[in-house]
Amino acid sequence: MINSRSSKVTSGRWPFRAPIIFLLPFLLAGGGAAGQRKKTIDPCVDPDNQAQMNQCAGKAFRGADAAMNQVYRKLVSLLDEAEQAQLKEAQTTWLRYRDANCEFVAHEYKGGSIRPLILASCLADMTKRRTTELKAQIKERNL
Numbered sequence: 767m768i769n770s771r772s773s774k775v776t777s778g779r780w781p782f783r784a785p786i787i788f789l790l791p792f793l794l795a796g797g798g799a800a801g802q803r804k805k806t807i808d809p810c811v812d813p814d815n816q817a818q819m820n821q822c823a824g825k826a827f828r829g830a831d832a833a834m835n836q837v838y839r840k841l842v843s844l845l846d847e848a849e850q851a852q853l854k855e856a857q858t859t860w861l862r863y864r865d866a867n868c869e870f871v872a873h874e875y876k877g878g879s880i881r882p883l884i885l886a887s888c889l890a891d892m893t894k895r896r897t898t899e900l901k902a903q904i905k906e907r908n909l
Contacts, residue, residue, distance in 0.1 A: 816879045823886035830893040837900045844907050864892045 810822035838857060842850055868888035875881040 816883070820879070820882040820886070823883045823890065827886040827890040827893065830890045830897065834893050834897040834900065837897050837904070841900050841904050841907075844904065860896060864889065864896070868892065 809818045810825060813819045813822050838853075842853060845853060868885055871888045872881050872885035875884050
C-alpha cells in the first residue's frame with residue numbers, strides 16, 4: 767500500500783499543486799495591486815466625461831480658493847487694526863461680487879450638465895485674479 771500511495775504522489779499532477787497553491791495568493795495580490803495603480807490615476811489629467819470635467823473644475827476652484835486664503839492671511843498679518851478692518855470689508859464685498867458674477871455667467875447654462883464646469887471655472891479664474899491683487903498689495907507693503 768505504501769508503494770501504491772507513493773507512486774500516486776510522484777506521478778500525475780500532485781507534485782505541482784503545492785507550488786501553484788503557494789504562489790496563487792501572491793499572483794492574486796499582484797493583480798490587485800496593478801488594478802489599484804490604475805485607480806490612482808488623476809482623472810483631471812485627461813477627463814473622460816462631463817462629470818469628471820465638472821469635478822476637476824471644482825477641484826481647481828478649491829485649490830485657487832485655498833491659495834487666495836493663504837495670501838489673504840499673509841496680507842492681514844502685515845496690517846494694523848484699521849487696515850485689517852478695511853481689507854475684511856473689501857474682501858467680503860469682493861466675495862459677494864465674485865459669487866454673484868459667476869452665478870450670472872453660469873445661469874445661461876441652467877439645467878445643463880456643463881453648468882457646474884462653467885460656474886467653477888469662473889470662480890477659479892476670478893479667485894486667481896484676486897490672489898494676484900492681494901500679492902501685489904503684499905509686495906507694495908514690503909518695499
